[in-house]
Amino acid sequence: MAVIELKDINVTFKQKDQSIVAVQKESITVEKGDIYGIVGYSGAGKSTLVRTINLLQKPTSGSVKVNGTEMTTLSDGELRERRKKIGMIFQHFNLMDELTVFGNVAQPLKHSKLSKDEKKAKVNHLLELVGLDDRSQNYPSQLSGGQKQRVAIARALANDPEILISDEATSALDPKTTNQILEILTRLNKELGLTIVLITHEMQAIKEAANKVAVMENGTIIERGSLLEIFTNPQQKLTKDFINTATNRDEALTKVQELLVEKPLATDERLVQINYVGNDTAQPLLSTIYADYQVTTNILYSNMEILTQTPVGLAIAIFKGQPENTNAAIASLIDHGVNVTELDVKQEEA
Numbered sequence: 001m002a003v004i005e006l007k008d009i010n011v012t013f014k015q016k017d018q019s020i021v022a023v024q025k026e027s028i029t030v031e032k033g034d035i036y037g038i039v040g041y042s043g044a045g046k047s048t049l050v051r052t053i054n055l056l057q058k059p060t061s062g063s064v065k066v067n068g069t070e071m072t073t074l075s076d077g078e079l080r081e082r083r084k085k086i087g088m089i090f091q092h093f094n095l096m097d098e099l100t101v102f103g104n105v106a107q108p109l110k111h112s113k114l115s116k117d118e119k120k121a122k123v124n125h126l127l128e129l130v131g132l133d134d135r136s137q138n139y140p141s142q143l144s145g146g147q148k149q150r151v152a153i154a155r156a157l158a159n160d161p162e163i164l165i166s167d168e169a170t171s172a173l174d175p176k177t178t179n180q181i182l183e184i185l186t187r188l189n190k191e192l193g194l195t196i197v198l199i200t201h202e203m204q205a206i207k208e209a210a211n212k213v214a215v216m217e218n219g220t221i222i223e224r225g226s227l228l229e230i231f232t233n234p235q236q237k238l239t240k241d242f243i244n245t246a247t248n249r250d251e252a253l254t255k256v257q258e259l260l261v262e263k264p265l266a267t268d269e270r271l272v273q274i275n276y277v278g279n280d281t282a283q284p285l286l287s288t289i290y291a292d293y294q295v296t297t298n299i300l301y302s303n304m305e306i307l308t309q310t311p312v313g314l315a316i317a318i319f320k321g322q323p324e325n326t327n328a329a330i331a332s333l334i335d336h337g338v339n340v341t342e343l344d345v346k347q348e349e350a
């Protein structure tokens, strides 16, 4: 079931002497239970597009449906009610410094019909959900960045939202804390059936949490698909760049290239990148190419990820053998569904 349907969204910001097109005729559908990642560099239009979901940003034109209701034509009162069901978290947490952790989480419940005791129980339950029940009387200044973001998550859940929008929520955090936050979001997605839209400039974060991905550039989505599709068969250069960073392939290739300056390839050696998906890992196949073609494999780097329950592997290796044998070995690997790309020793390939 589609929970969010953005259709033909345009957002243009008019300034004195120019207009900035932030989102250009873009559509996106988010199904219930998705963790939908939107990745792109700063200025791509991610926040602007996503802020149209709760009309924090009014689209210049286009339709915004949440659970089938057109949001752009609601009265102010109706919109206020609907917005309560769409929680948001941000890069800089946006907590109120003068309120305790408890006070911050209780803030959205100020006008709710719950009794004082019910509110208290609810806030304590939310703090338990994010593992901060022992810090309820602290002030934000007494917390780490990761803890502040956990308070922000608890606050975003106060009105039992169906949708959580995470706008660069992990961008100010170190990698370990980022993973803790992403684990919390993944758990809330599973346990509460929370639909999450995750905006980030880091494909790594998408890889950890999302099941669907859209890549955005210059106000448009240039590529979209399931996490597995995007990681195993990216089409656009920008998508490939993001993935190469997220799988540490870029870093590994730079090291390999440095190594090859010291010890260049022999004439019967070739540098290759091997990609495979699924359970029949490339490993046994690489041993068969020695038996069948007398081509030896020297693996310089390898990385395996489990993406939505599917193993996805990447290796950088040197094949050594007679040229015609190496060609036949590569053809055989490709026949078996293993993707083999010859790498330029000096320069990065697109």
Ligand SMILES: Nc1ncnc2c1ncn2[C@@H]1O[C@H](COP(=O)(O)OP(=O)(O)OP(=O)(O)O)[C@@H](O)[C@H]1O
Pocket: 013, 020, 021, 022, 040, 041, 042, 043, 044, 045, 046, 047, 048, 049, 168
């Ligand atoms: N209120 C505004 N007035 C004018 N221009 C704006 C406004 N908000 C965003 N823009 C412009 O719209 C474009 C898209 O910005 P947006 O914030 O959506 O990008 P983003 O991909 O979310 O990047 P970031 O993560 O840096 O916020 C940018 O060129 C930005 O300068």
